[in-house]
Amino acid sequence: MIIKTIKNIPGSEITDPLVFQQRRTLIKAMAAMMLTGTSIRSGWADDSKPIWSAVSKSPFSAPELTVTPAAAAKNYNNYYEFAFNKEDPASLAQSLRIDPWSVEIGGEVEKPGTYQLEDILSRHTLQEYIYRFRCVEAWSMVVPWVGFSLGDLLKTAKPLSNAKFVKLTSVQQPDTMPKQHTKAMLDWPYIEGLRIDEAMHPLTILAVGMYGDILPKQNGAPLRLVVPWKYGFKSIKAVVKIELLKRPPISSWNKFAPNEYGFYANVNPDVPHPRWSQNSERLLGSGFFTPRRQTELFNGYGEQVAHLYHDMDLRHFF
Amino acid sequence: MIMQMNNLRPLTIAVSIIPLLWIVFDIAFDNLGPNQMQALHIRLGDWALRFLWITLAITPVQTVTKWRGMTEYRQLFGLFAFFYASLHILVYLAVDQVFAWRMIGIDILESSYIWFGLIAYMIVFSLGITSSKASKKLLGKSWKKLHRFIYIAAGAAMIHYFWQLKGNLAEPLFYLLLIFMLLGFRAVIWIKNKQLSQMMIPKGRTSTDTEAD
Numbered sequence: 001m002i003i004k005t006i007k008n009i010p011g012s013e014i015t016d017p018l019v020f021q022q023r024r025t026l027i028k029a030m031a032a033m034m035l036t037g038t039s040i041r042s043g044w045a046d047d048s049k050p051i052w053s054a055v056s057k058s059p060f061s062a063p064e065l066t067v068t069p070a071a072a073a074k075n076y077n078n079y080y081e082f083a084f085n086k087e088d089p090a091s092l093a094q095s096l097r098i099d100p101w102s103v104e105i106g107g108e109v110e111k112p113g114t115y116q117l118e119d120i121l122s123r124h125t126l127q128e129y130i131y132r133f134r135c136v137e138a139w140s141m142v143v144p145w146v147g148f149s150l151g152d153l154l155k156t157a158k159p160l161s162n163a164k165f166v167k168l169t170s171v172q173q174p175d176t177m178p179k180q181h182t183k184a185m186l187d188w189p190y191i192e193g194l195r196i197d198e199a200m201h202p203l204t205i206l207a208v209g210m211y212g213d214i215l216p217k218q219n220g221a222p223l224r225l226v227v228p229w230k231y232g233f234k235s236i237k238a239v240v241k242i243e244l245l246k247r248p249p250i251s252s253w254n255k256f257a258p259n260e261y262g263f264y265a266n267v268n269p270d271v272p273h274p275r276w277s278q279n280s281e282r283l284l285g286s287g288f289f290t291p292r293r294q295t296e297l298f299n300g301y302g303e304q305v306a307h308l309y310h311d312m313d314l315r316h317f318f
Numbered sequence: 319m320i321m322q323m324n325n326l327r328p329l330t331i332a333v334s335i336i337p338l339l340w341i342v343f344d345i346a347f348d349n350l351g352p353n354q355m356q357a358l359h360i361r362l363g364d365w366a367l368r369f370l371w372i373t374l375a376i377t378p379v380q381t382v383t384k385w386r387g388m389t390e391y392r393q394l395f396g397l398f399a400f401f402y403a404s405l406h407i408l409v410y411l412a413v414d415q416v417f418a419w420r421m422i423g424i425d426i427l428e429s430s431y432i433w434f435g436l437i438a439y440m441i442v443f444s445l446g447i448t449s450s451k452a453s454k455k456l457l458g459k460s461w462k463k464l465h466r467f468i469y470i471a472a473g474a475a476m477i478h479y480f481w482q483l484k485g486n487l488a489e490p491l492f493y494l495l496l497i498f499m500l501l502g503f504r505a506v507i508w509i510k511n512k513q514l515s516q517m518m519i520p521k522g523r524t525s526t527d528t529e530a531d
Binding site: 007060071072073076080084085086087111136137139256257272274275276278279280282284285287288289290291292296 | 325345351352353354356400402412413414415416418421427428429430432465481482484485486488
């Protein structure tokens with residue numbers, strides 16, 4: 001009879017946390033080096049230099065957009081796991097543990113598995129995507145994200161033909177996330193979903209950085225979704241799990257208030273939220289006496305994505 | 319007592335102006351955060367609501383403390399509620415929307431939370447312009463009836479507050495609790511008065527309306 005016991009790892013084999021940490025930093029530096037082509041020496045010489053300042057711009061980066069000041073993007077965050085206001089996540093999120101980080105890919109795929117973030121990064125080319133970001137609360141920003149195509153990542157797991165939807169799950173870390181700890185408001189962890197064609201669309205990215213640097217924790221570090229033609233709440237932060245499904249997942253806000261937050265959540269000036277208009281938006285960084293901006297259908301990405309919804313009643317599928 | 323209260327008038331006005339100076343200071347020194355327009359709406363709206371609540375607190379305070387001469391202060395605080403509510407709307411029209419009437423029209427039409435804000439403002443406006451002693455005399459009995467609409471204004475303002483939020487209800491719940499206390503106090507007085515008058519009036523007759531306002 002075989003009795004399985006837990007094998008004690010001798011102390012000598014346990015990696016010293018400091019060494020472990022250094023190794024991570026090294027891997028990150030190497031990943032950054034491979035991606036940007038800068039030498040490791042220059043990368044280390046100046047710590048303050050944004051590590052991804054030299055990545056190439058995605059063709060989807062609209063050249064006419066004026067980027068919102070980084071300070072606004074970093075200090076005005078909806079991150080309900082930390083706080084219900086937009087000021088506190090910038091400080092509260094700093095306690096989030098993001099290293100090491102792995103992402104589980106499963107469901108209707110040929111090759112399910114769990115991948116270390118470093119491994120994912122080493123296999124994908126990072127680019128800068130300057131996108132409009134429109135919140136359901138009628139404010140917007142223009143953010144230069146650094147990331148890679150979600151579709152490319154999904155392809156590596158080889159989706160099966162019956163995979164029709166993608167479910168993304170955010171991290172569950174109640175000891176660092178106060179609102180998860182008190183089980184406040186939404187059903188944690190945060191869940192979002194996309195139709196498979198939306199997920200495979202080249203505009204849909206997973207971001208690891210913004211403004212040329214590593215993503216701040218309050219903005220969804222270390223890995224977040226960005227779907228520029230949908231309201232901001234679709235762009236789930238701190239992703240730990242990606243599942244391909246036959247049926248649509250129920251997303252967190254949709255579950256909380258189904259008549260207010262739909263599964264699609266496409267930016268649409270003609271479909272108001274039940275309690276407020278979506279016709280215009282306040283562009284952050286625009287000063288006093290600057291009129292609000294007219295909101296565009298699909299947040300201005302209609303040319304690229306309108307065909308995904310050509311036979312759908314967007315009032316019904318909001 | 320009345321003398322003392324009158325001396326407090328300039329001070330009350332000065333203190334009531336401080337929130338505005340504070341907002342102006344924050345605008346000047348860029349302290350309103352990344353979404354300064356929304357911050358401005360919230361700050362002015364909050365003060366309009368607070369002054370409305372203070373106005374409604376005067377009668378209970380007067381009843382409890384038996385102070386006389388507070389009616390004047392009720393008018394003063396009411397006018398400050400009117401003042402901050404007017405700034406709230408002026409900022410929306412002139413600074414946020416910059417008089418883009420088409421966009422304003424769509425925004426109001428499609429935003430039900432604004433409807434309640436408008437109801438509250440129209441009431442506060444009517445009460446504000448009829449707050450003088452002269453109009454009180456002129457309107458006679460209907461003045462009191464008109465000014466009872468303040469309760470509708472408070473309710474509408476409360477809905478306006480709740481109706482625009484995504485789920486963070488802690489702050490509006492605080493104001494809701496306060497208004498329940500203020501109105502609850504009136505309800506208790508009203509019931510007591512009714513009981514009292516019923517005891518005084520011989521059986522068979524109905525009591526006259528002697529509610530507190």
